[in-house]
Amino acid sequence: MNQFTQPVLLSGKPAAPGIGIGQARILKSETTGVSPETIGPESITENLKKYEKASSFLLQEYEMLKSSTGDRDAKDILDAQIQILQDPELEKTIRRQIKQERYSMEYAVFNTFNDYIRLFQSSSVRWANDRVIDVVSIRDELIDAAREKKKVIRVKPNEIVFAEDISPAVMVKISRTEIAGIVIERGGLTSHVVILSQSLGIPCVINARWNRYELKKGASVIIDGIAGQVILNPTADQKETYRQRKGDEVLRFKKALDWVLSPNETRCGSSFTLRANVEFLEELPKVNEYMAEGIGLLRTETILFESENFDVVKQMKFYSTLLEQTGDHPVTIRLFDAGGDKLLEDSVRESNPFLGWRGVRMLLDKKDLLRKQLEAVYRVSALFPGRIRILIPMVSRTEEIERVREVCDEVQRNLKKQSLQPDGKIPLGIMIEVPSAVLVADQAAALCDFFSIGTNDLTQYTFAVDRGNERVSELFDSFHPAIWKLIKMTKEAADRAEIPLTICGEMASRPEAAACFVGLGITDLSMNSASIPKVKSVLCRHTLAEMQKLAADVTATGEIQEIHKLLTKWRF
Ligand code: PEP
Ligand code: MG
Numbered sequence: 001m002n003q004f005t006q007p008v009l010l011s012g013k014p015a016a017p018g019i020g021i022g023q024a025r026i027l028k029s030e031t032t033g034v035s036p037e038t039i040g041p042e043s044i045t046e047n048l049k050k051y052e053k054a055s056s057f058l059l060q061e062y063e064m065l066k067s068s069t070g071d072r073d074a075k076d077i078l079d080a081q082i083q084i085l086q087d088p089e090l091e092k093t094i095r096r097q098i099k100q101e102r103y104s105m106e107y108a109v110f111n112t113f114n115d116y117i118r119l120f121q122s123s124s125v126r127w128a129n130d131r132v133i134d135v136v137s138i139r140d141e142l143i144d145a146a147r148e149k150k151k152v153i154r155v156k157p158n159e160i161v162f163a164e165d166i167s168p169a170v171m172v173k174i175s176r177t178e179i180a181g182i183v184i185e186r187g188g189l190t191s192h193v194v195i196l197s198q199s200l201g202i203p204c205v206i207n208a209r210w211n212r213y214e215l216k217k218g219a220s221v222i223i224d225g226i227a228g229q230v231i232l233n234p235t236a237d238q239k240e241t242y243r244q245r246k247g248d249e250v251l252r253f254k255k256a257l258d259w260v261l262s263p264n265e266t267r268c269g270s271s272f273t274l275r276a277n278v279e280f281l282e283e284l285p286k287v288n289e290y291m292a293e294g295i296g297l298l299r300t301e302t303i304l305f306e307s308e309n310f311d312v313v314k315q316m317k318f319y320s321t322l323l324e325q326t327g328d329h330p331v332t333i334r335l336f337d338a339g340g341d342k343l344l345e346d347s348v349r350e351s352n353p354f355l356g357w358r359g360v361r362m363l364l365d366k367k368d369l370l371r372k373q374l375e376a377v378y379r380v381s382a383l384f385p386g387r388i389r390i391l392i393p394m395v396s397r398t399e400e401i402e403r404v405r406e407v408c409d410e411v412q413r414n415l416k417k418q419s420l421q422p423d424g425k426i427p428l429g430i431m432i433e434v435p436s437a438v439l440v441a442d443q444a445a446a447l448c449d450f451f452s453i454g455t456n457d458l459t460q461y462t463f464a465v466d467r468g469n470e471r472v473s474e475l476f477d478s479f480h481p482a483i484w485k486l487i488k489m490t491k492e493a494a495d496r497a498e499i500p501l502t503i504c505g506e507m508a509s510r511p512e513a514a515a516c517f518v519g520l521g522i523t524d525l526s527m528n529s530a531s532i533p534k535v536k537s538v539l540c541r542h543t544l545a546e547m548q549k550l551a552a553d554v555t556a557t558g559e560i561q562e563i564h565k566l567l568t569k570w571r572f
Contacts, residue, residue: 004213007234012183012208014228016197017530019246020181021239024219024232025159027166027174030151032140034110038102047098047105054105054145058085058138061145065172073199073282074175077168077192085138090116106143113139130191137167155179160221160230162210166193175200181223183208183230195282197225198530205230252572256533259540260291268543272518274536275329275526277504281318284325286529294329295322296526297391297452297504300373304336315376323384330387332452332502332526333377334431335404336369337393338362354466359394359431364403374411381423389427391452396434401447404428433457433505438486438493445497452526453490455505459483478507479567481558484516488555491520502526511538512570518544519551534572 039047059082066078084090090112097108117135120128144151155161155174160181166174171193181203184193188206197204203225213232222231222242231238265271275296276287287295303318323331339358350356363370374390381388392404405428415422432438433454445451459478460467467476477483487503494501502524507513509531515538517525527535539547553566 004233007238008213008232010183010205010208010210010213010230010232012205012228012230014225015184015194015206016182016202016204016225018181018201018203018225019242019249020160020179020203020221020223020225021242021246022158022160022180022221022223023156024215024217024221025155025161025179026215026217027153027161027163027170029164030140032110032143034106034143037104037107039098039104041102043104044099044102047108048095050105050146051094051098051109054109054142055085055091057145058141061141062169065169068176069172071175071196071199072285073195074168074172076282077196078172081134081138081168084135085142106146109139109142109146113142130188133165133167134192137169141167141169160223162215164211165191168192168196171196175202181205181221181225183210183221183223185209185211195280199282253533256537256572259537260289260533262536262540264293264536264539266518266539266542266544266547268545270518270523270544272523272539273525274532275332275502275524276529276532277526278322278529281321283529284322287326290529290532292326292329292529292532294326295331296502296524298322298331298333300334300336301338304338304369312372312376312379315373316380319376319380319388320383323380323387328387330389332389332391332429332504334391334393335360335363335373337431339394354460360392360400360404361394363392364400367407370404370407371411374408375415378408378411378415378422378426379420381426382421385423386425388423389429389450392428392430392448393454394433394457395430395444396436398440398443398447401428401430401444405447431457431504432490434461435486438489441490441493442496445493445499448499450500450502451490451494452502452504453487455483455487455503455507458486458505462486477560478505479513479563480560481555481563483507484555484563487517487522488520491522495521500524509535511535511572512567514539515542515547515570516551516554516567519547519549520555538570538572 062078062082066075069075093112094108097103097112098105103111113135117132120132120135123129153170153173155177157178158180160183161174161179162183164185166184179202182193182197184206185208194204194206203223205223205225205228208230215232220233222234222238264274273293275294276292277297278287278295279299279302319333337359339356339362340354377388377390392401395401408428412422412424427449429450429452430444430448431454432451437444455478456467459476462482463475465472465475491501501522503517503522504526508525509527511534514525514535518539550566550570554563557563
């Protein structure tokens with residue numbers, strides 16, 4: 001382990017925004033050990049009772065935590081924990097192992113949960129990996145309850161919590177104290193600790209290898225949840241700089257919130273539209289709070305991974321809830337964009353997954369999956385006519401559009417045969433995220449109803465830079481002249497064909513880029529809902545002419561440094 005006296009900069013992934021300055025608090029993960037133990041027939045009833053008692057104790061504990069938090073996400077996540085705890089299959093297996101295998105209660109719990117944990121761990125799906133800590137924590141909490149062992153977790157205000165991972169129950173407990181941040185060694189962006197940090201406004205950085213350092217309790221730390229950085233043992237100057245940044249940030253965000261209720265208009269009265277990118281139902285409160293005009297990008301991959309055999313009825317429920325809770329606004333449902341780094345259980349390992357069986361390529365090979373998703377969408381459309389748009393991911397050739405449209409027509413015909421009335425006018429659009437799609441945008445525009453630019457993948461594929469590879473992250477710059485040129489070309493093609501164009505990649509959430517898009521005439525932007533206030537405040541405070549001048553200057557120069565210089569003044 002590295003000792004250090006100088007400041008150490010740890011780079012991780014930004015998971016929840018904000019700056020925290022405080023003292024380190026290390027939460028050690030203690031793995032519960034249980035040795036295989038069998039019992040005599042006379043102890044079966046006693047062990048069954050022990051299990052029931054531990055299970056109802058834990059249930060009470062989760063219910064108490066639920067009532068102690070006002071946060072909706074936290075309540076939902078605890079509900080999910082309760083569901084696992086009361087899962088009938090798990091309960092049946094534990095009881096059977098006590099009765100038939102004659103395992104002690106602790107060993108039956110340990111053994112049964114471990115089978116589930118192994119399943120999640122071995123999954124190639126990131127979402128499943130992110131749930132491992134949830135199941136491990138229930139296992140350990142059940143065993144602790146049986147052993148009447150109480151783990152007390154105390155954190156103090158202003159502490160920055162360092163952990164390998166954090167279970168939902170522990171997260172709710174520690175969030176009652178005003179902690180200054182959370183640094184996680186592992187974690188994924190869909191883990192519950194991340195969802196809760198975002199929802200509770202606690203800065204969070206994941207994938208930060210803090211364990212390599214001899215970090216002592218109380219050590220001075222800075223966390224920057226926007227940049228994904230952690231400074232251990234910062235200098236007085238660094239602390240001062242971050243203190244100022246934190247103050248500025250809080251002030252700016254508060255001011256930005258003042259704009260949320262204003263009309264979506266530039267200073268000179270020109271209108272624009274801001275929508276939300278959504279993946280989970282839990283995001284809906286923020287979508288409405290920040291007055292997003294519907295959902296510009298609904299990522300559906302997670303729901304595909306969440307439960308095996310994600311059937312039509314379950315999908316319909318998901319889409320209906322989103323439509324019900326977004327007023328009269330449109331909801332753009334992107335068809336499953338699996339592949340790349342979002343692998344399905346039956347995906348083959350590819351040496352270049354981002355260049356492989358991803359998005360529409362996979363959907364056209366797995367027609368049943370595509371049919372099922374379209375069936376769910378078209379069935380729901382009967383209840384919400386005029387509200388849905390369908391978006392095809394990762395289109396690289398125009399034939400793909402025609403082939404998806406054929407399946408759309410087939411699905412509609414089948415539903416009509418069943419006397420259902422799907423919305424026959426659902427616009428079918430494509431993601432513009434592969435450079436070839438830009439180069440054939442005129443032909444593509446003739447085959448579809450709208451374009452949506454995915455600047456994340458467009459940058460990845462234009463520069464041949466893996467968007468998740470830290471070693472080449474310096475080369476991943478969406479503000480490069482090459483990307484502006486592709487965006488402009490797409491806009492021109494959309495205008496020639498008179499079809500709408502949206503931007504839904506990360507770039508839209510950067511106020512300086514958003515201003516430039518509006519200057520280019522691209523006024524329909526979709527972003528993570530947390531970014532809406534800051535983007536809106538910048539757009540509302542400037543005139544269209546100012547943004548047009550910015551766009552003209554940015555697209556005229558071939559110099560990346562010049563672009564960054566021009567945009568600096570427009571940063572939030
Ligand atoms: C994009 O590529 O910019 C995009 C919005 O899609 P995703 O990030 O889901 O690939
Ligand atoms: Mg993409």
